[in-house]
Amino acid sequence: MKDQELFDNMCEKLYSAVISDTLDQLGYRNQVMRENINPIDPAWIVAGRAKTILSVDIHHLPEDPYTKEIEAVDSVKPGEIVIGCTNESRQNGLWGELLSTASKMRGGRGAIVDGLIRDTAKILELGFPVFATGTKPVDSQGRGIVIDYDIPVLCGGVMVHPGDVIFGDRDGIVVIPGAIIDEVFQLAMDKVTRENHTRDELLEGYTLRQVYDKYGVL
Template identity: 60%
Template sequence: MEKELVTTSPSRIVREAASAKDLELFAHIEAKLYTAVVSDSLDEMGYRDQAMRKDFRPLDPTFRCAGWARTVQCMDVFEIPEDPYGLEIEAIDSLLPGEVVVVSTGDSERNAPWGELLSTASKARGARGAIIGGLVRDVIKIQELKFPVFATGIKPVDSMGRGVVTDYNVPIECGEISVWPGDLVFADFDGVVVVPAAIVSEVITRATDKMNRENHSRDELMRGLYLADVYKKYGVL
């Protein structure tokens, strides 16, 4: 039986662990697709603002991750609270296999809520990566761990007295994109895209089809065919 989340917030969304089929989907996305083709497929369906801001970068250029969003909301504080890590620990300990942690800090530049130990704990729980809308630290250790982390900056400060987790598994805004628990999050070197849960199947089907057409286009262009002819045949650019 899967572990149930402890619900301490009336607005918190309770989720189940990813199924074997979900894990196969994530593996397919990470191995075969790329954020640009997924973004193009979202565009085709009228979802034209699903890519996070340009400053979300992987801590290692090889990092890629796909999974269901596990959202975490943080805020700046200016004194050390009585229990500075309580809700943060609860959120990480409740992670389920197949999730990608998405942390909103309100674009804080003083709160570095993510580092080596949270990455280690998340990987051990089966999380596939983390998207941090703010600063991180312990970068070399995270690279050695090979846990995909994307962030907007690096700073060696602890979050204690600077920021605190206020809730998790609730709708958040990260990178100027609304993220709901259970949305599909996909990140690679080009950036981070968020696919609303209700349209995941169609988006991935479209993206896979476009990827195949792009592969054929690339092969024919390498053989010297004109771009105009290849575009007319496959309809991708």
């Protein structure tokens, strides 16, 4: 299955809890980012390949504050989700409307930032899914700077490698190692089917014990 079809299917048929459960089943038990990173529109669901960006706090005005940031955003490929690692900075708004617009026009599927963002009204209008810990209207210039991209980063408490598959919805963000995405997708789809049968039979009046013994899911 090609990436675009895979990601569209994930957004339509899966949800973060069932993906997390599937990763638990496979022995990957620390793949969910911290609960304080949320979509600015709770209805947004996103899936795509990780495009990592690393930013650090600074306390001076550099000569070229945006060089790496521009390089990183201009190199976004179709199907990628920007993972903006700020080490949970509260000093600046790394992400905003213009970076969202540039990423969307490059084929990006969204952005996840373990820090603050700005321009939320314009991002909502654009319809580009962005997750963050909060908002702050200040510019990053002189407060933070992108120092590298396409490298492993620790975002929301989870190690993210370029090319990992990211899934996010209102319940949380799950990082799926790229090498096991096909297995995770198939197992998660199977669990969704069993959960659907469980729900239907509970609504018919069967007990939780009866349906758990039959389908093995909660």
